[in-house]
Amino acid sequence: MLPQRRRKTKRKNQTLRRIMIDLRELIYKAEDILADCQLHYEDAIKPSNAFLLCFSPAKLPFQHQGSKRLEAINAKVINIKQNISSYLGVPLLTAHEPLDAQKHQMSRWSSPIYDHTQVVGLEADNRKIKDWLFNASNGLLAIGIVGMGGVGKTTTAQTVFNDREVEEWFERRIWVCVSQTFTEEQIMRSMLRNLGDVNLGDDCAELLKKINHYLQGKRYLIGMDDVWSNDNSWWLRIYEGLPKGNGSSIIITTRIEEVVQKMGVAEARTHRPKCLDKGDSWLLFCKIAFAATEGECSNQELETVGKEIVDKCKGLPLAIKAVGALPTIFQDELAENDDSVMASLRLSYDELPPYLKSCFLCFSVYPEDCIISKEQLVYWWVGEGFVPLRNGRSSIEAGDHCFSGLTN
Template identity: 65%
Template sequence: MTDAIVNMFLEKLLNTLAEEGRYVTEFRDQFEKLQTDLQLMQCFLKDADRLKRKNHTIRNILADLRELIYEAEDILADCQLQSREDNLFSQGLLTCISPPKLHFKYQSGKRLKEIIEKITHIKQNISSLLGGPLLFQPEVINGGDQMPRWSSHVYDHTQVVGLEADTQKIKDWIFEAAREGRHEILAIGVVGMGGLGKTTIAQKVFNEREIEHQFDRRMWVSVSQTFTEEQIMRSMLRNLGDASVGDDANELLKKINQYLLGKRYLIVMDDVWREDVAWWQRICVGLPKGNGSCIIITTRIEKVSRQMGVKEIRIHRPKFLNKDYSWLLFRKIAFAASEGKCIYPDLEDVGKEIVDKCKGLPLAIKAVGGMMLCKAPYYREWRRIANHFRDELAENDNSVMASLQLSYDELPSYLKSCFLSFSVYPEDCVISKEQVVHWWIGEGFVPLRSGRSSTDAGEDCFSGLTNRCLIEAVDKTYNGTIITCKMHDMVRDVVLKIAEDDAFYRTNGINCRHWGISNNMDRKQLNANQKLRGLLSTTKSGEVNKIESSIAKKFSECRYLRVLDVSKSIFELSLGRLLFHIGSLQHLTYLSLSNTHPLIELPASLEKAYNLQILDVSYCQNLKILPPYLITLKKLKVLDVSHCGSLECLPKGLGRLSNLEVLLGFRPARSGHGCRIGELRNLTRLRILGLHLTHGDEVGDSEVNAMVNLQDLENLSISCFGSHGSDLTSKLDKLYPPQQLHELSLKFYPGKISPIWLNPIALPLLKYLSISSGNLASMHQSFWGADNNFAWKIQALMLESLSDLEVQWPMLQQAMQTLRIVNVSWCPELVSFPIDDVGFRGGVWFKEEHKS
């Protein structure tokens, strides 16, 4: 991914040179020489990932170049820091300068000269290998990698092709066992090679409505290659709603037995590798028998399924997709923008040629289909891809691995770094989209585009990977927005190999730039690696990190750390004391202390982290106050203080943070000692805002228009949890949001009637509406609109836990004729809701409609 590193460095260099900082200016000639040499190499670097696999000389050259670029970037960042200190000194805001300027200038200038000489030598070596001089290509330099044609989510990954017979076969086995009333547990095996769709088949069966009705309890357990018996049982209990913290193995099994006793249950053990199944035999003995319960095992190894109790007549071996189904699956992805129809006749033959090379393997077809979705629909481009695919298969006959390698090679440079970031997460880990997007922004992986917010660009990068079928959605909101994701183990194999080769991430943590925080961290490894750029919590769902104080103190010694995420961690000492020296991390751009214990206050030294762009302290229940210095962190783009129960308000002057794009958990002060809601007027770049209001005096009469002119605001959430007094409702009635709002969430609304501004005239662009909990009993007359010229454009609606809401469902349908998704739960007074047409899942009536 050397091209990604070079492009990222060039973008930073161009922006920094434009700032005219003193120290950058002093080294301007050297930086410009470096810029020219790197620009000349860009064309070569675009194909470098493919070339280096065949040529060890190129591989070594790229490794040397990568390290030199990292070092040059560090020097550039240090120059920016020194320039800032000079500015503060000249303004009388600093009384001392450290380190001594002359020493810094001498050392940096000397090292920069050495780097340029080495890069010049590398350029000459590349010219020799290519048999001619490198030529300047302005269209490549100026244009760079553009965002893909489809940067928003366009393909529904829940669609499957050609699996109807597979799922019906397994369902028939299940229903047959239930009819016969067998005493033993039915064991079913789904066996086949990687990428054949075993997990997809199991998921389809697991989520079928008939199967939901058939079983009282359902558990899905992802069995990684490195697992413990205790981890498996904890995962089963989490499926049953039990956190099972602190129990030993015997207690865990007893709990499972108690939850399942007298119940009909379904367990899926997905992707089992270990041939020694003693762990399963011990668990199986503790499971209650009878009632038509069933266990489905997916595995690549037939012997495993047999040893886990599956009989030959209950082993299902999925077949490869035939040519028709293969082409259909490819079309659904590659031509998703035209509803799966190939509207380019000249592409059909080459498209079928590409599909034939996938040999009927769904994962391979998805990978190449996602890749082609993001390519221009030109025959020449598709022919180039088909030829490269042929070359990959000549070296690696595994069509899945060849297609995945080709997908990586064809990624835009900025997406290569984003893709490799998934290497730090353990196998089968469910990954927070928010965490990875914040990481990408913090480390500069997201390309800077004029007029484009960082958070928007980060979302586009995420969609770029999902559209290419390289990552899979796990959890979504009611409107389809992805919350968590995961990576197929074969995709992860490719990611790990590339990350290891490029020193992005290594399992031993030595000489790499990124590492995951876990319970088994080794202080010696941390001591030996001072090159770290990113250090992130990578716990699996339901787990926490227990980090020794001696290790936590070492975090602040990684001088060039950009990203530090210690979320979901428990520390022996106060986190404020452990991070006392965090201010020394002056390159830090992303800090997450979310859900950490014990965090009572932010460390004073954080004031020095002036480069900080993202600060996440959500779910820190003991956090009582945010320091006044917070308003001096001018580069902040994301501030998340949501679910901090002890926090009363934010510091006065927050409106000075004019770069904020996301502000969550905002609690206005009731007096002048904290930030009032009126300060929101100054945050004109806000895209996402989460308000927590509990008292009427938190909104002054002159502050009710605080949000009206926030023209970039698209997503607004208002929570009134714990509200007091009736005057809050009247204030909320006047607190108009901006007209261009796309998504609105009202939680614990205290009024009986909806706000007057919740109507299609005031919010003409609203697409997603969620109302949950609270006292809402009816909708204001304005909600229904004036006439057909002002109809709602809402596409997804969620109504949850509204026990007093008396609304005629036909009236809602008439007012919201563009509805596609409806999620309704615990609304007993909702009249005429069509429950015959919906599914009942976990206490939720769920209806999904797709309209053209």
């Protein structure tokens, strides 16, 4: 059964490799067309050829030929897209499809409810954040939890949010999953639902007025989970309408440092979860993989293999949970399910700007565990034209900025 699965995986990889080669060739052809257009444009703007900017019959054959070449490229791209859709067995959204459909595909949802039996290694983190909450006084204390995908930001916030001492301390608690696709109105309606108000009417101003009414004179805690937007105008409007004082607080989870900074989180109140150590990693794995025996592994051989697999997860909680949930924990199965293990990290890659994606993909040509010189990378990126030049910076300074963007 396993060899058959491997053959199937190999065929799938070969098909995808052919598709990527075809797409790369089409990109090269499109770049050639753009280069030809640039050359013709530069020739046309010379003083002696200024009249060509308006109209020139001599340019019609070139324009017609370029149009035909672009049509051929578009037809091949459409054909590749259809093949990919058929191959993967799922429909692919286009730019012409309703925005709601795209938002539905991208949205993420989280709840304040969590399984406390699958939480390990957060005792010190929770104590620190609770101390911050209990010592809040004037204004609205903002606490940030910042880190990479899957490191446990939401779990940390959920654990604190549901802590018994926290429940007793705050008179009102509100949990909102912001995610990548949101509107100001959706956030306020979610806050009101937490407060027991399900009224579907009213505009944003009235919604904020209601929230203020429910929270006035009370000590409250708001959990804003998975915030992505660097545009904090929506938060500033909500913040202005919230009552201040009485030790009220807000906990914000995000992958982006700039987000918490713009939302008013001080560095002293920014928490960065760390990956789990080996002991906690193995404990978390056992809680999931051996749930039937209450987290106990009685097979020595299985434990040896399991620890090798857990080491490959590098302490990332979400990766450990994904591996622990597999029906078997043999190494071959880990390789077969690598996409599942790294699903959370793919979102981090998808959110990179295009030029950083190109820079990041350069690492694929290096051997595993290779030591890479930063200067070598920067010069390579500059030479390939991946580094955008702006604000009068030199190419090396721009390359250093790209390097910092990736390491962050």
